[in-house]
Amino acid sequence: MISEISTLVSLREELEAKGKQLVFTNGCFDLIHVGHVRYLKEARRLGDALVVAINSDDSVKALKGDGRPLNAAHDRAEVLLGLESVDRVVLFDSVRVTSLIEVIRPHVYAKGGDYTVESLDKEERDALIDAGSKIKILSEVEGKSTTLLLAAASEQPKRTRIRIGVLGSGEGTNLESIIGAIKDGWLAAEVAIVISDVRDSVILERARNHDIESVYVDPGDHPEKFSMQSQEELTQHLIRADVDLVVCAGFMKLLKKPVLESFAGKVINVHPSLLPRHKGLRAWQQALEAGDSMTGCTVHYVTDEMDAGEVIGQRQVPVEQGDTPDILHARIKSSEHVLLPEIIAKLAEDLLKS
Numbered sequence: 001m002i003s004e005i006s007t008l009v010s011l012r013e014e015l016e017a018k019g020k021q022l023v024f025t026n027g028c029f030d031l032i033h034v035g036h037v038r039y040l041k042e043a044r045r046l047g048d049a050l051v052v053a054i055n056s057d058d059s060v061k062a063l064k065g066d067g068r069p070l071n072a073a074h075d076r077a078e079v080l081l082g083l084e085s086v087d088r089v090v091l092f093d094s095v096r097v098t099s100l101i102e103v104i105r106p107h108v109y110a111k112g113g114d115y116t117v118e119s120l121d122k123e124e125r126d127a128l129i130d131a132g133s134k135i136k137i138l139s140e141v142e143g144k145s146t147t148l149l150l151a152a153a154s155e156q157p158k159r160t161r162i163r164i165g166v167l168g169s170g171e172g173t174n175l176e177s178i179i180g181a182i183k184d185g186w187l188a189a190e191v192a193i194v195i196s197d198v199r200d201s202v203i204l205e206r207a208r209n210h211d212i213e214s215v216y217v218d219p220g221d222h223p224e225k226f227s228m229q230s231q232e233e234l235t236q237h238l239i240r241a242d243v244d245l246v247v248c249a250g251f252m253k254l255l256k257k258p259v260l261e262s263f264a265g266k267v268i269n270v271h272p273s274l275l276p277r278h279k280g281l282r283a284w285q286q287a288l289e290a291g292d293s294m295t296g297c298t299v300h301y302v303t304d305e306m307d308a309g310e311v312i313g314q315r316q317v318p319v320e321q322g323d324t325p326d327i328l329h330a331r332i333k334s335s336e337h338v339l340l341p342e343i344i345a346k347l348a349e350d351l352l353k354s
């Protein structure tokens with residue numbers, strides 16, 4: 001795809017024999033923008049074939065500093081060759097293009113408007129004069145440059161709301177309480193994605209109803225586990241959604257390394273008991289069976305041990321005479337719907353400051 005110098009020498013001869021002209025230009029062409037496209041179009045119109053010499057990766061680094069090029073030489077060449085105006089791309093390894101000019105002897109040499117004939121490198125200009133090349137300085141496209149593009153990209157505005165990924169397996173009433181707090185204006189957040197291990201779960205339906213991206217991740221073959229592949233897949237979705245905080249709201253699978261490492265200290269869970277009392281499944285029933293007169297809910301950081309991470313906040317809920325498991329669970333859930341958004345709002349404040 002990148003031309004050999006010898007083929008360009010032949011191209012020049014072929015064109016010359018037909019009374020046609022070879023146009024030559026050079027540059028880094030690291031991040032193609034509309035300024036480049038217009039410039040190359042104009043250059044192509046100066047003759048019958050356009051050869052673009054691009055700096056090698058090392059010479060871009062020497063010219064522009066570490067961190068450049070953003071795109072390797074082969075990729076830059078491929079992008080250039082995708083343009084209608086570019087006929088050939090060749091690579092050169094030094095800061096100057098003199099030796100290529102000497103060998104190819106272009107009929108026309110085009111350069112961008114940030115140069116004048118006088119400010120061209122003396123060595124290159126002498127080589128052009130020797131080769132009999134016409135030197136054409138093309139008009140600059142105002143306000144379009146790679147440097148400006150990079151500056152604009154690094155000036156991305158600071159986030160004013162955190163992005164949350166919510167994981168759940170069931171009803172999604174906690175998701176609804178988060179969305180409610182956002183709508184009421186006291187939780188500086190947006191739910192960026194909702195992920196479930198249950199294909200037809202209500203939580204995914206709720207997400208869809210709120211126009212939130214909803215994703216089902218197949219948990220794998222084991223009914224209670226979440227396979228390593230599923231852990232990886234879930235993590236990739238969260239990374240892609242660019243979330244600042246992961247909230248487990250009734251997610252019935254244990255999270256492992258991929259998520260916990262990628263979002264270290266940023267994964268929280270809501271649990272229906274006053275931890276460390278009654279870890280695990282149906283904690284409200286455990287409270288009833290233990291004869292507790294007080295239970296509640298907890299929001300805690302998630303570790304790879306079930307319901308064991310540092311507690312962030314709790315709310316107490318009384319157990320009342322005649323409570324059935326369902327009645328008690330419903331009372332605890334009402335309390336979760338207050339506690340969880342409150343805690344996310346506090347975490348959001350800290351995350352937005354950092």
Ligand code: GRF
Pocket residue numbers: 168169170171172173174175203249250251270271272333336
């Ligand atoms: C809540 O009780 C939560 O504490 C537990 O699962 C339930 C989820 O409820 N981990 P929902 O799906 O948010 O309605």
